[in-house]
Amino acid sequence: MEKIAVLGPRGTFSDSASIQYIKKFNNDLEQIYYSTIDDAFHSVGSECEVGIIPVENTLDGYVQRTLDLLLEMNVYIENEISIPVQFSLISNTKNIEDIKKLYVQFKTNGQCRKFIDSLNDVQIITTESNMESFDKIKEGNIGEAAIIPGHMLEHSSAPFKIKNVTDAINNHTRFIVVREGALKVDIANNKDIKVPLYIMPDNDRPGILFDILKEFSLNKINLVSIMSRPTKLDMGTYNFYLEINGDFKQKEKIINTINKIKEDYKIKILGFYSVN
Numbered sequence: 001m002e003k004i005a006v007l008g009p010r011g012t013f014s015d016s017a018s019i020q021y022i023k024k025f026n027n028d029l030e031q032i033y034y035s036t037i038d039d040a041f042h043s044v045g046s047e048c049e050v051g052i053i054p055v056e057n058t059l060d061g062y063v064q065r066t067l068d069l070l071l072e073m074n075v076y077i078e079n080e081i082s083i084p085v086q087f088s089l090i091s092n093t094k095n096i097e098d099i100k101k102l103y104v105q106f107k108t109n110g111q112c113r114k115f116i117d118s119l120n121d122v123q124i125i126t127t128e129s130n131m132e133s134f135d136k137i138k139e140g141n142i143g144e145a146a147i148i149p150g151h152m153l154e155h156s157s158a159p160f161k162i163k164n165v166t167d168a169i170n171n172h173t174r175f176i177v178v179r180e181g182a183l184k185v186d187i188a189n190n191k192d193i194k195v196p197l198y199i200m201p202d203n204d205r206p207g208i209l210f211d212i213l214k215e216f217s218l219n220k221i222n223l224v225s226i227m228s229r230p231t232k233l234d235m236g237t238y239n240f241y242l243e244i245n246g247d248f249k250q251k252e253k254i255i256n257t258i259n260k261i262k263e264d265y266k267i268k269i270l271g272f273y274s275v276n
């Protein structure tokens, strides 16, 4: 049975995403839990064949670390799944004014901004997963609170709880399924195509971005997003992460357009797969 690397422990949204992914695609996968996104990602190709990794959120955008690891590691994206995400608060205090310390996962912080800003004089402790935040409260230090996955609220015996502290009701996180090795194109008829890729300009001159975007525009290829990530070599030098969304009939056109851009720029295609 193949193993899938998941940000754990059990109860995280990554765990929920892995359960839904296994169910939806009828995959026979054993979940292996890791305490950080980095550890889960790095296990792909050694302890695990695949990994399920958060990449984008409705309220807080891309997970920057995931974008960097996609470039650094020898992996490709073979599938994706989105799940709804809502958060609640638990605390061992009697009321909200007594909270002195708040545990919150780094990506959760940007999804509960309004609530966190409404708290007075609270020390924020950033965690690696929402279940790490949940577990911290069990240590029993008075004056502590944690933002946890909404579905874990009933599993907490904390004396003080607030249901729903997310900034918006419509909030989803998208997870990608990554596998080690060179890209495999996996397209089903009648489904949309997703193609995330990196374009890495090796110099800086006026019009580079225009040159690249022009090719997509001329070929009527839909770009869903574009992100700049630092090359980490020199200040002010960036790689571009792009996502293409298209109809399956556009497959050849997408390949030809990427090949055209490849004549002038280095490209890493991160995935070429069907969605929904």
Ligand SMILES: O=C(O)C(=O)C[C@]1(C(=O)O)C=C[C@@H](O)C=C1
Pocket: 007, 011, 012, 013, 014, 015, 054, 055, 057, 063, 085, 105, 107, 108, 128, 129, 130, 131, 149, 173
């Ligand atoms: O900590 C979790 O529950 C996770 O699965 C991680 C993660 C993320 O890093 O994006 C997943 C979904 C939410 O966006 C918040 C946190």
